[in-house]
Amino acid sequence: MASILIIDDEKAIRKTLAEILSYEGYKIEEAADGEEGLKKFSNAVFDVVLCDIKMPKMDGIEFLEKARELNPDVPIVVISGHGNIETAVEAVKKGAFDYISKPPDLNRLLITLRNALDKQILVTETKVLKRKVSKVQQMVGNSEPIQKIKNTIEKVAQTDARVLITGENGVGKELVARWIHEKSNRKTGPMVEVNCAAIPGELIESELFGHEKGSFTSAIKQRIGKFEQANNGTLFLDEIGDMSLSAQAKVLRVLQDGKITRVGGEKDFSVNVRVIAATNKDLRSEIERGNFREDLYHRLSVIVIHVPSLNERRDDIPLLADHFLHVICQEYSMPVKEFTKDAYEELKKIDWTGNIRELRNVVERLIILCDKQITGKDVLNFAVVKK
Ligand SMILES: Nc1ncnc2c1ncn2[C@@H]1O[C@H](COP(=O)(O)OP(=O)(O)OP(=O)(O)O)[C@@H](O)[C@H]1O
Numbered sequence: 594m595a596s597i598l599i600i601d602d603e604k605a606i607r608k609t610l611a612e613i614l615s616y617e618g619y620k621i622e623e624a625a626d627g628e629e630g631l632k633k634f635s636n637a638v639f640d641v642v643l644c645d646i647k648m649p650k651m652d653g654i655e656f657l658e659k660a661r662e663l664n665p666d667v668p669i670v671v672i673s674g675h676g677n678i679e680t681a682v683e684a685v686k687k688g689a690f691d692y693i694s695k696p697p698d699l700n701r702l703l704i705t706l707r708n709a710l711d712k713q714i715l716v717t718e719t720k721v722l723k724r725k726v727s728k729v730q731q732m733v734g735n736s737e738p739i740q741k742i743k744n745t746i747e748k749v750a751q752t753d754a755r756v757l758i759t760g761e762n763g764v765g766k767e768l769v770a771r772w773i774h775e776k777s778n779r780k781t782g783p784m785v786e787v788n789c790a791a792i793p794g795e796l797i798e799s800e801l802f803g804h805e806k807g808s809f810t811s812a813i814k815q816r817i818g819k820f821e822q823a824n825n826g827t828l829f830l831d832e833i834g835d836m837s838l839s840a841q842a843k844v845l846r847v848l849q850d851g852k853i854t855r856v857g858g859e860k861d862f863s864v865n866v867r868v869i870a871a872t873n874k875d876l877r878s879e880i881e882r883g884n885f886r887e888d889l890y891h892r893l894s895v896i897v898i899h900v901p902s903l904n905e906r907r908d909d910i911p912l913l914a915d916h917f918l919h920v921i922c923q924e925y926s927m928p929v930k931e932f933t934k935d936a937y938e939e940l941k942k943i944d945w946t947g948n949i950r951e952l953r954n955v956v957e958r959l960i961i962l963c964d965k966q967i968t969g970k971d972v973l974n975f976a977v978v979k980k
């Protein structure tokens with residue numbers, strides 16, 4: 594259901610419009626002047642705004658200017674009284690979607706709203722698409738460990754050295770891997786990701802190396818494995834600590850001689866793949882327990898990048914929180930909210946066991962549940978889930 598904000602100082606007009614448009618299935622919010630309208634506009638997302646021009650406190654033109662600064666994507670239709678068509682034209686020049694004159698002709702009103710909504714949908718769709726094709730996400734943070742990691746990425750990206758990325762859940766291991774690929778001269782090639790923990794042991798071999806038709810019961814056609822897909826690019830072996838020992842043996846072979854054989858295949862062939870691996874496990878103790886091959890560990894860990902937990906770099910929390918605030922408000926096409934000083938302080942005190950992923954979720958929750966200003970009290974109320 595599309596939502597419309599109606600701003601008009603004449604109660605009768607507001608009520609009539611609200612009645613007609615609710616009947617048409619729109620969700621309606623009303624405001625009696627530009628000031629009240631702007632307040633509502635900045636605290637919620639509307640699909641269209643219908644706005645009178647002549648109003649006390651803040652007139653329609655001023656509202657238009659301020660609203661477009663807050664969120665230029667929401668179409669604003671101005672309603673002009675007799676005799677101020679010129680102002681209506683001015684409004685359109687300043688970015689209003691269209692104008693209708695008073696008393697509004699019902700058909701014209703509904704068509705204009707329909708057009709405005711269509712435009713709004715297109716704008717949102719375009720944004721979503723742009724985001725989908727957009728580049729690797731920014732790596733935010735100024736703390737010493739993050740600066741060191743960025744430095745290391747710059748240095749290792751140019752080489753083909755294998756990199757092992759370690760760190761707790763949600764610290765940004767995958768992001769590091771993506772940046773290494775992005776900054777390397779393999780960036781025009783593919784970056785292929787395999788989540789070793791998500792693939793059943795008996796399928797991992799075919800997943801990584803592919804198989805020939807008929808090589809086992811469910812192999813009804815030939816399949817290209819991830820190593821082959823990643824040719825001339827990067828293969829990201831995520832959660833490598835969860836890979837079975839037999840798969841580890843096969844991966845070791847590829848790393849040793851750069852050749853793969855498809856399951857059920859006769860000959861082996863060379864692939865040109867850079868391998869980056871990641872894990873949240875302590876591979877050294879996994880080696881001691883006999884769960885991880887030491888020879889594979891040494892092959893994978895030419896360069897080790899350890900991404901510290903968020904609790905170890907609390908100074909980055911305000912920056913990260915602001916970053917997610919902008920990103921998420923944009924995703925929701927809503928005006929950007931803000932944290933008060935004490936909100937940052939409270940965020941810095943939380944024990945972030947889920948690291949950056951958890952921080953992102955908390956910021957999203959705060960955006961949904963709080964007003965324009967997110968305070969320390971809000972953080973205390975909503976951020977820490979009470980047991
Ligand atoms: N420095 C950063 N700046 C901005 N966003 C970040 C940063 N680090 C991580 N993120 C974001 O946090 C989320 C989690 O990061 P990522 O998936 O890379 O973590 P991970 O270490 O691979 O986690 P897991 O161990 O659970 O697989 C992602 O949405 C990622 O884009």
Ligand SMILES: [Mg+2]
Binds near residue numbers: 766767831
């Ligand atoms: Mg990951």
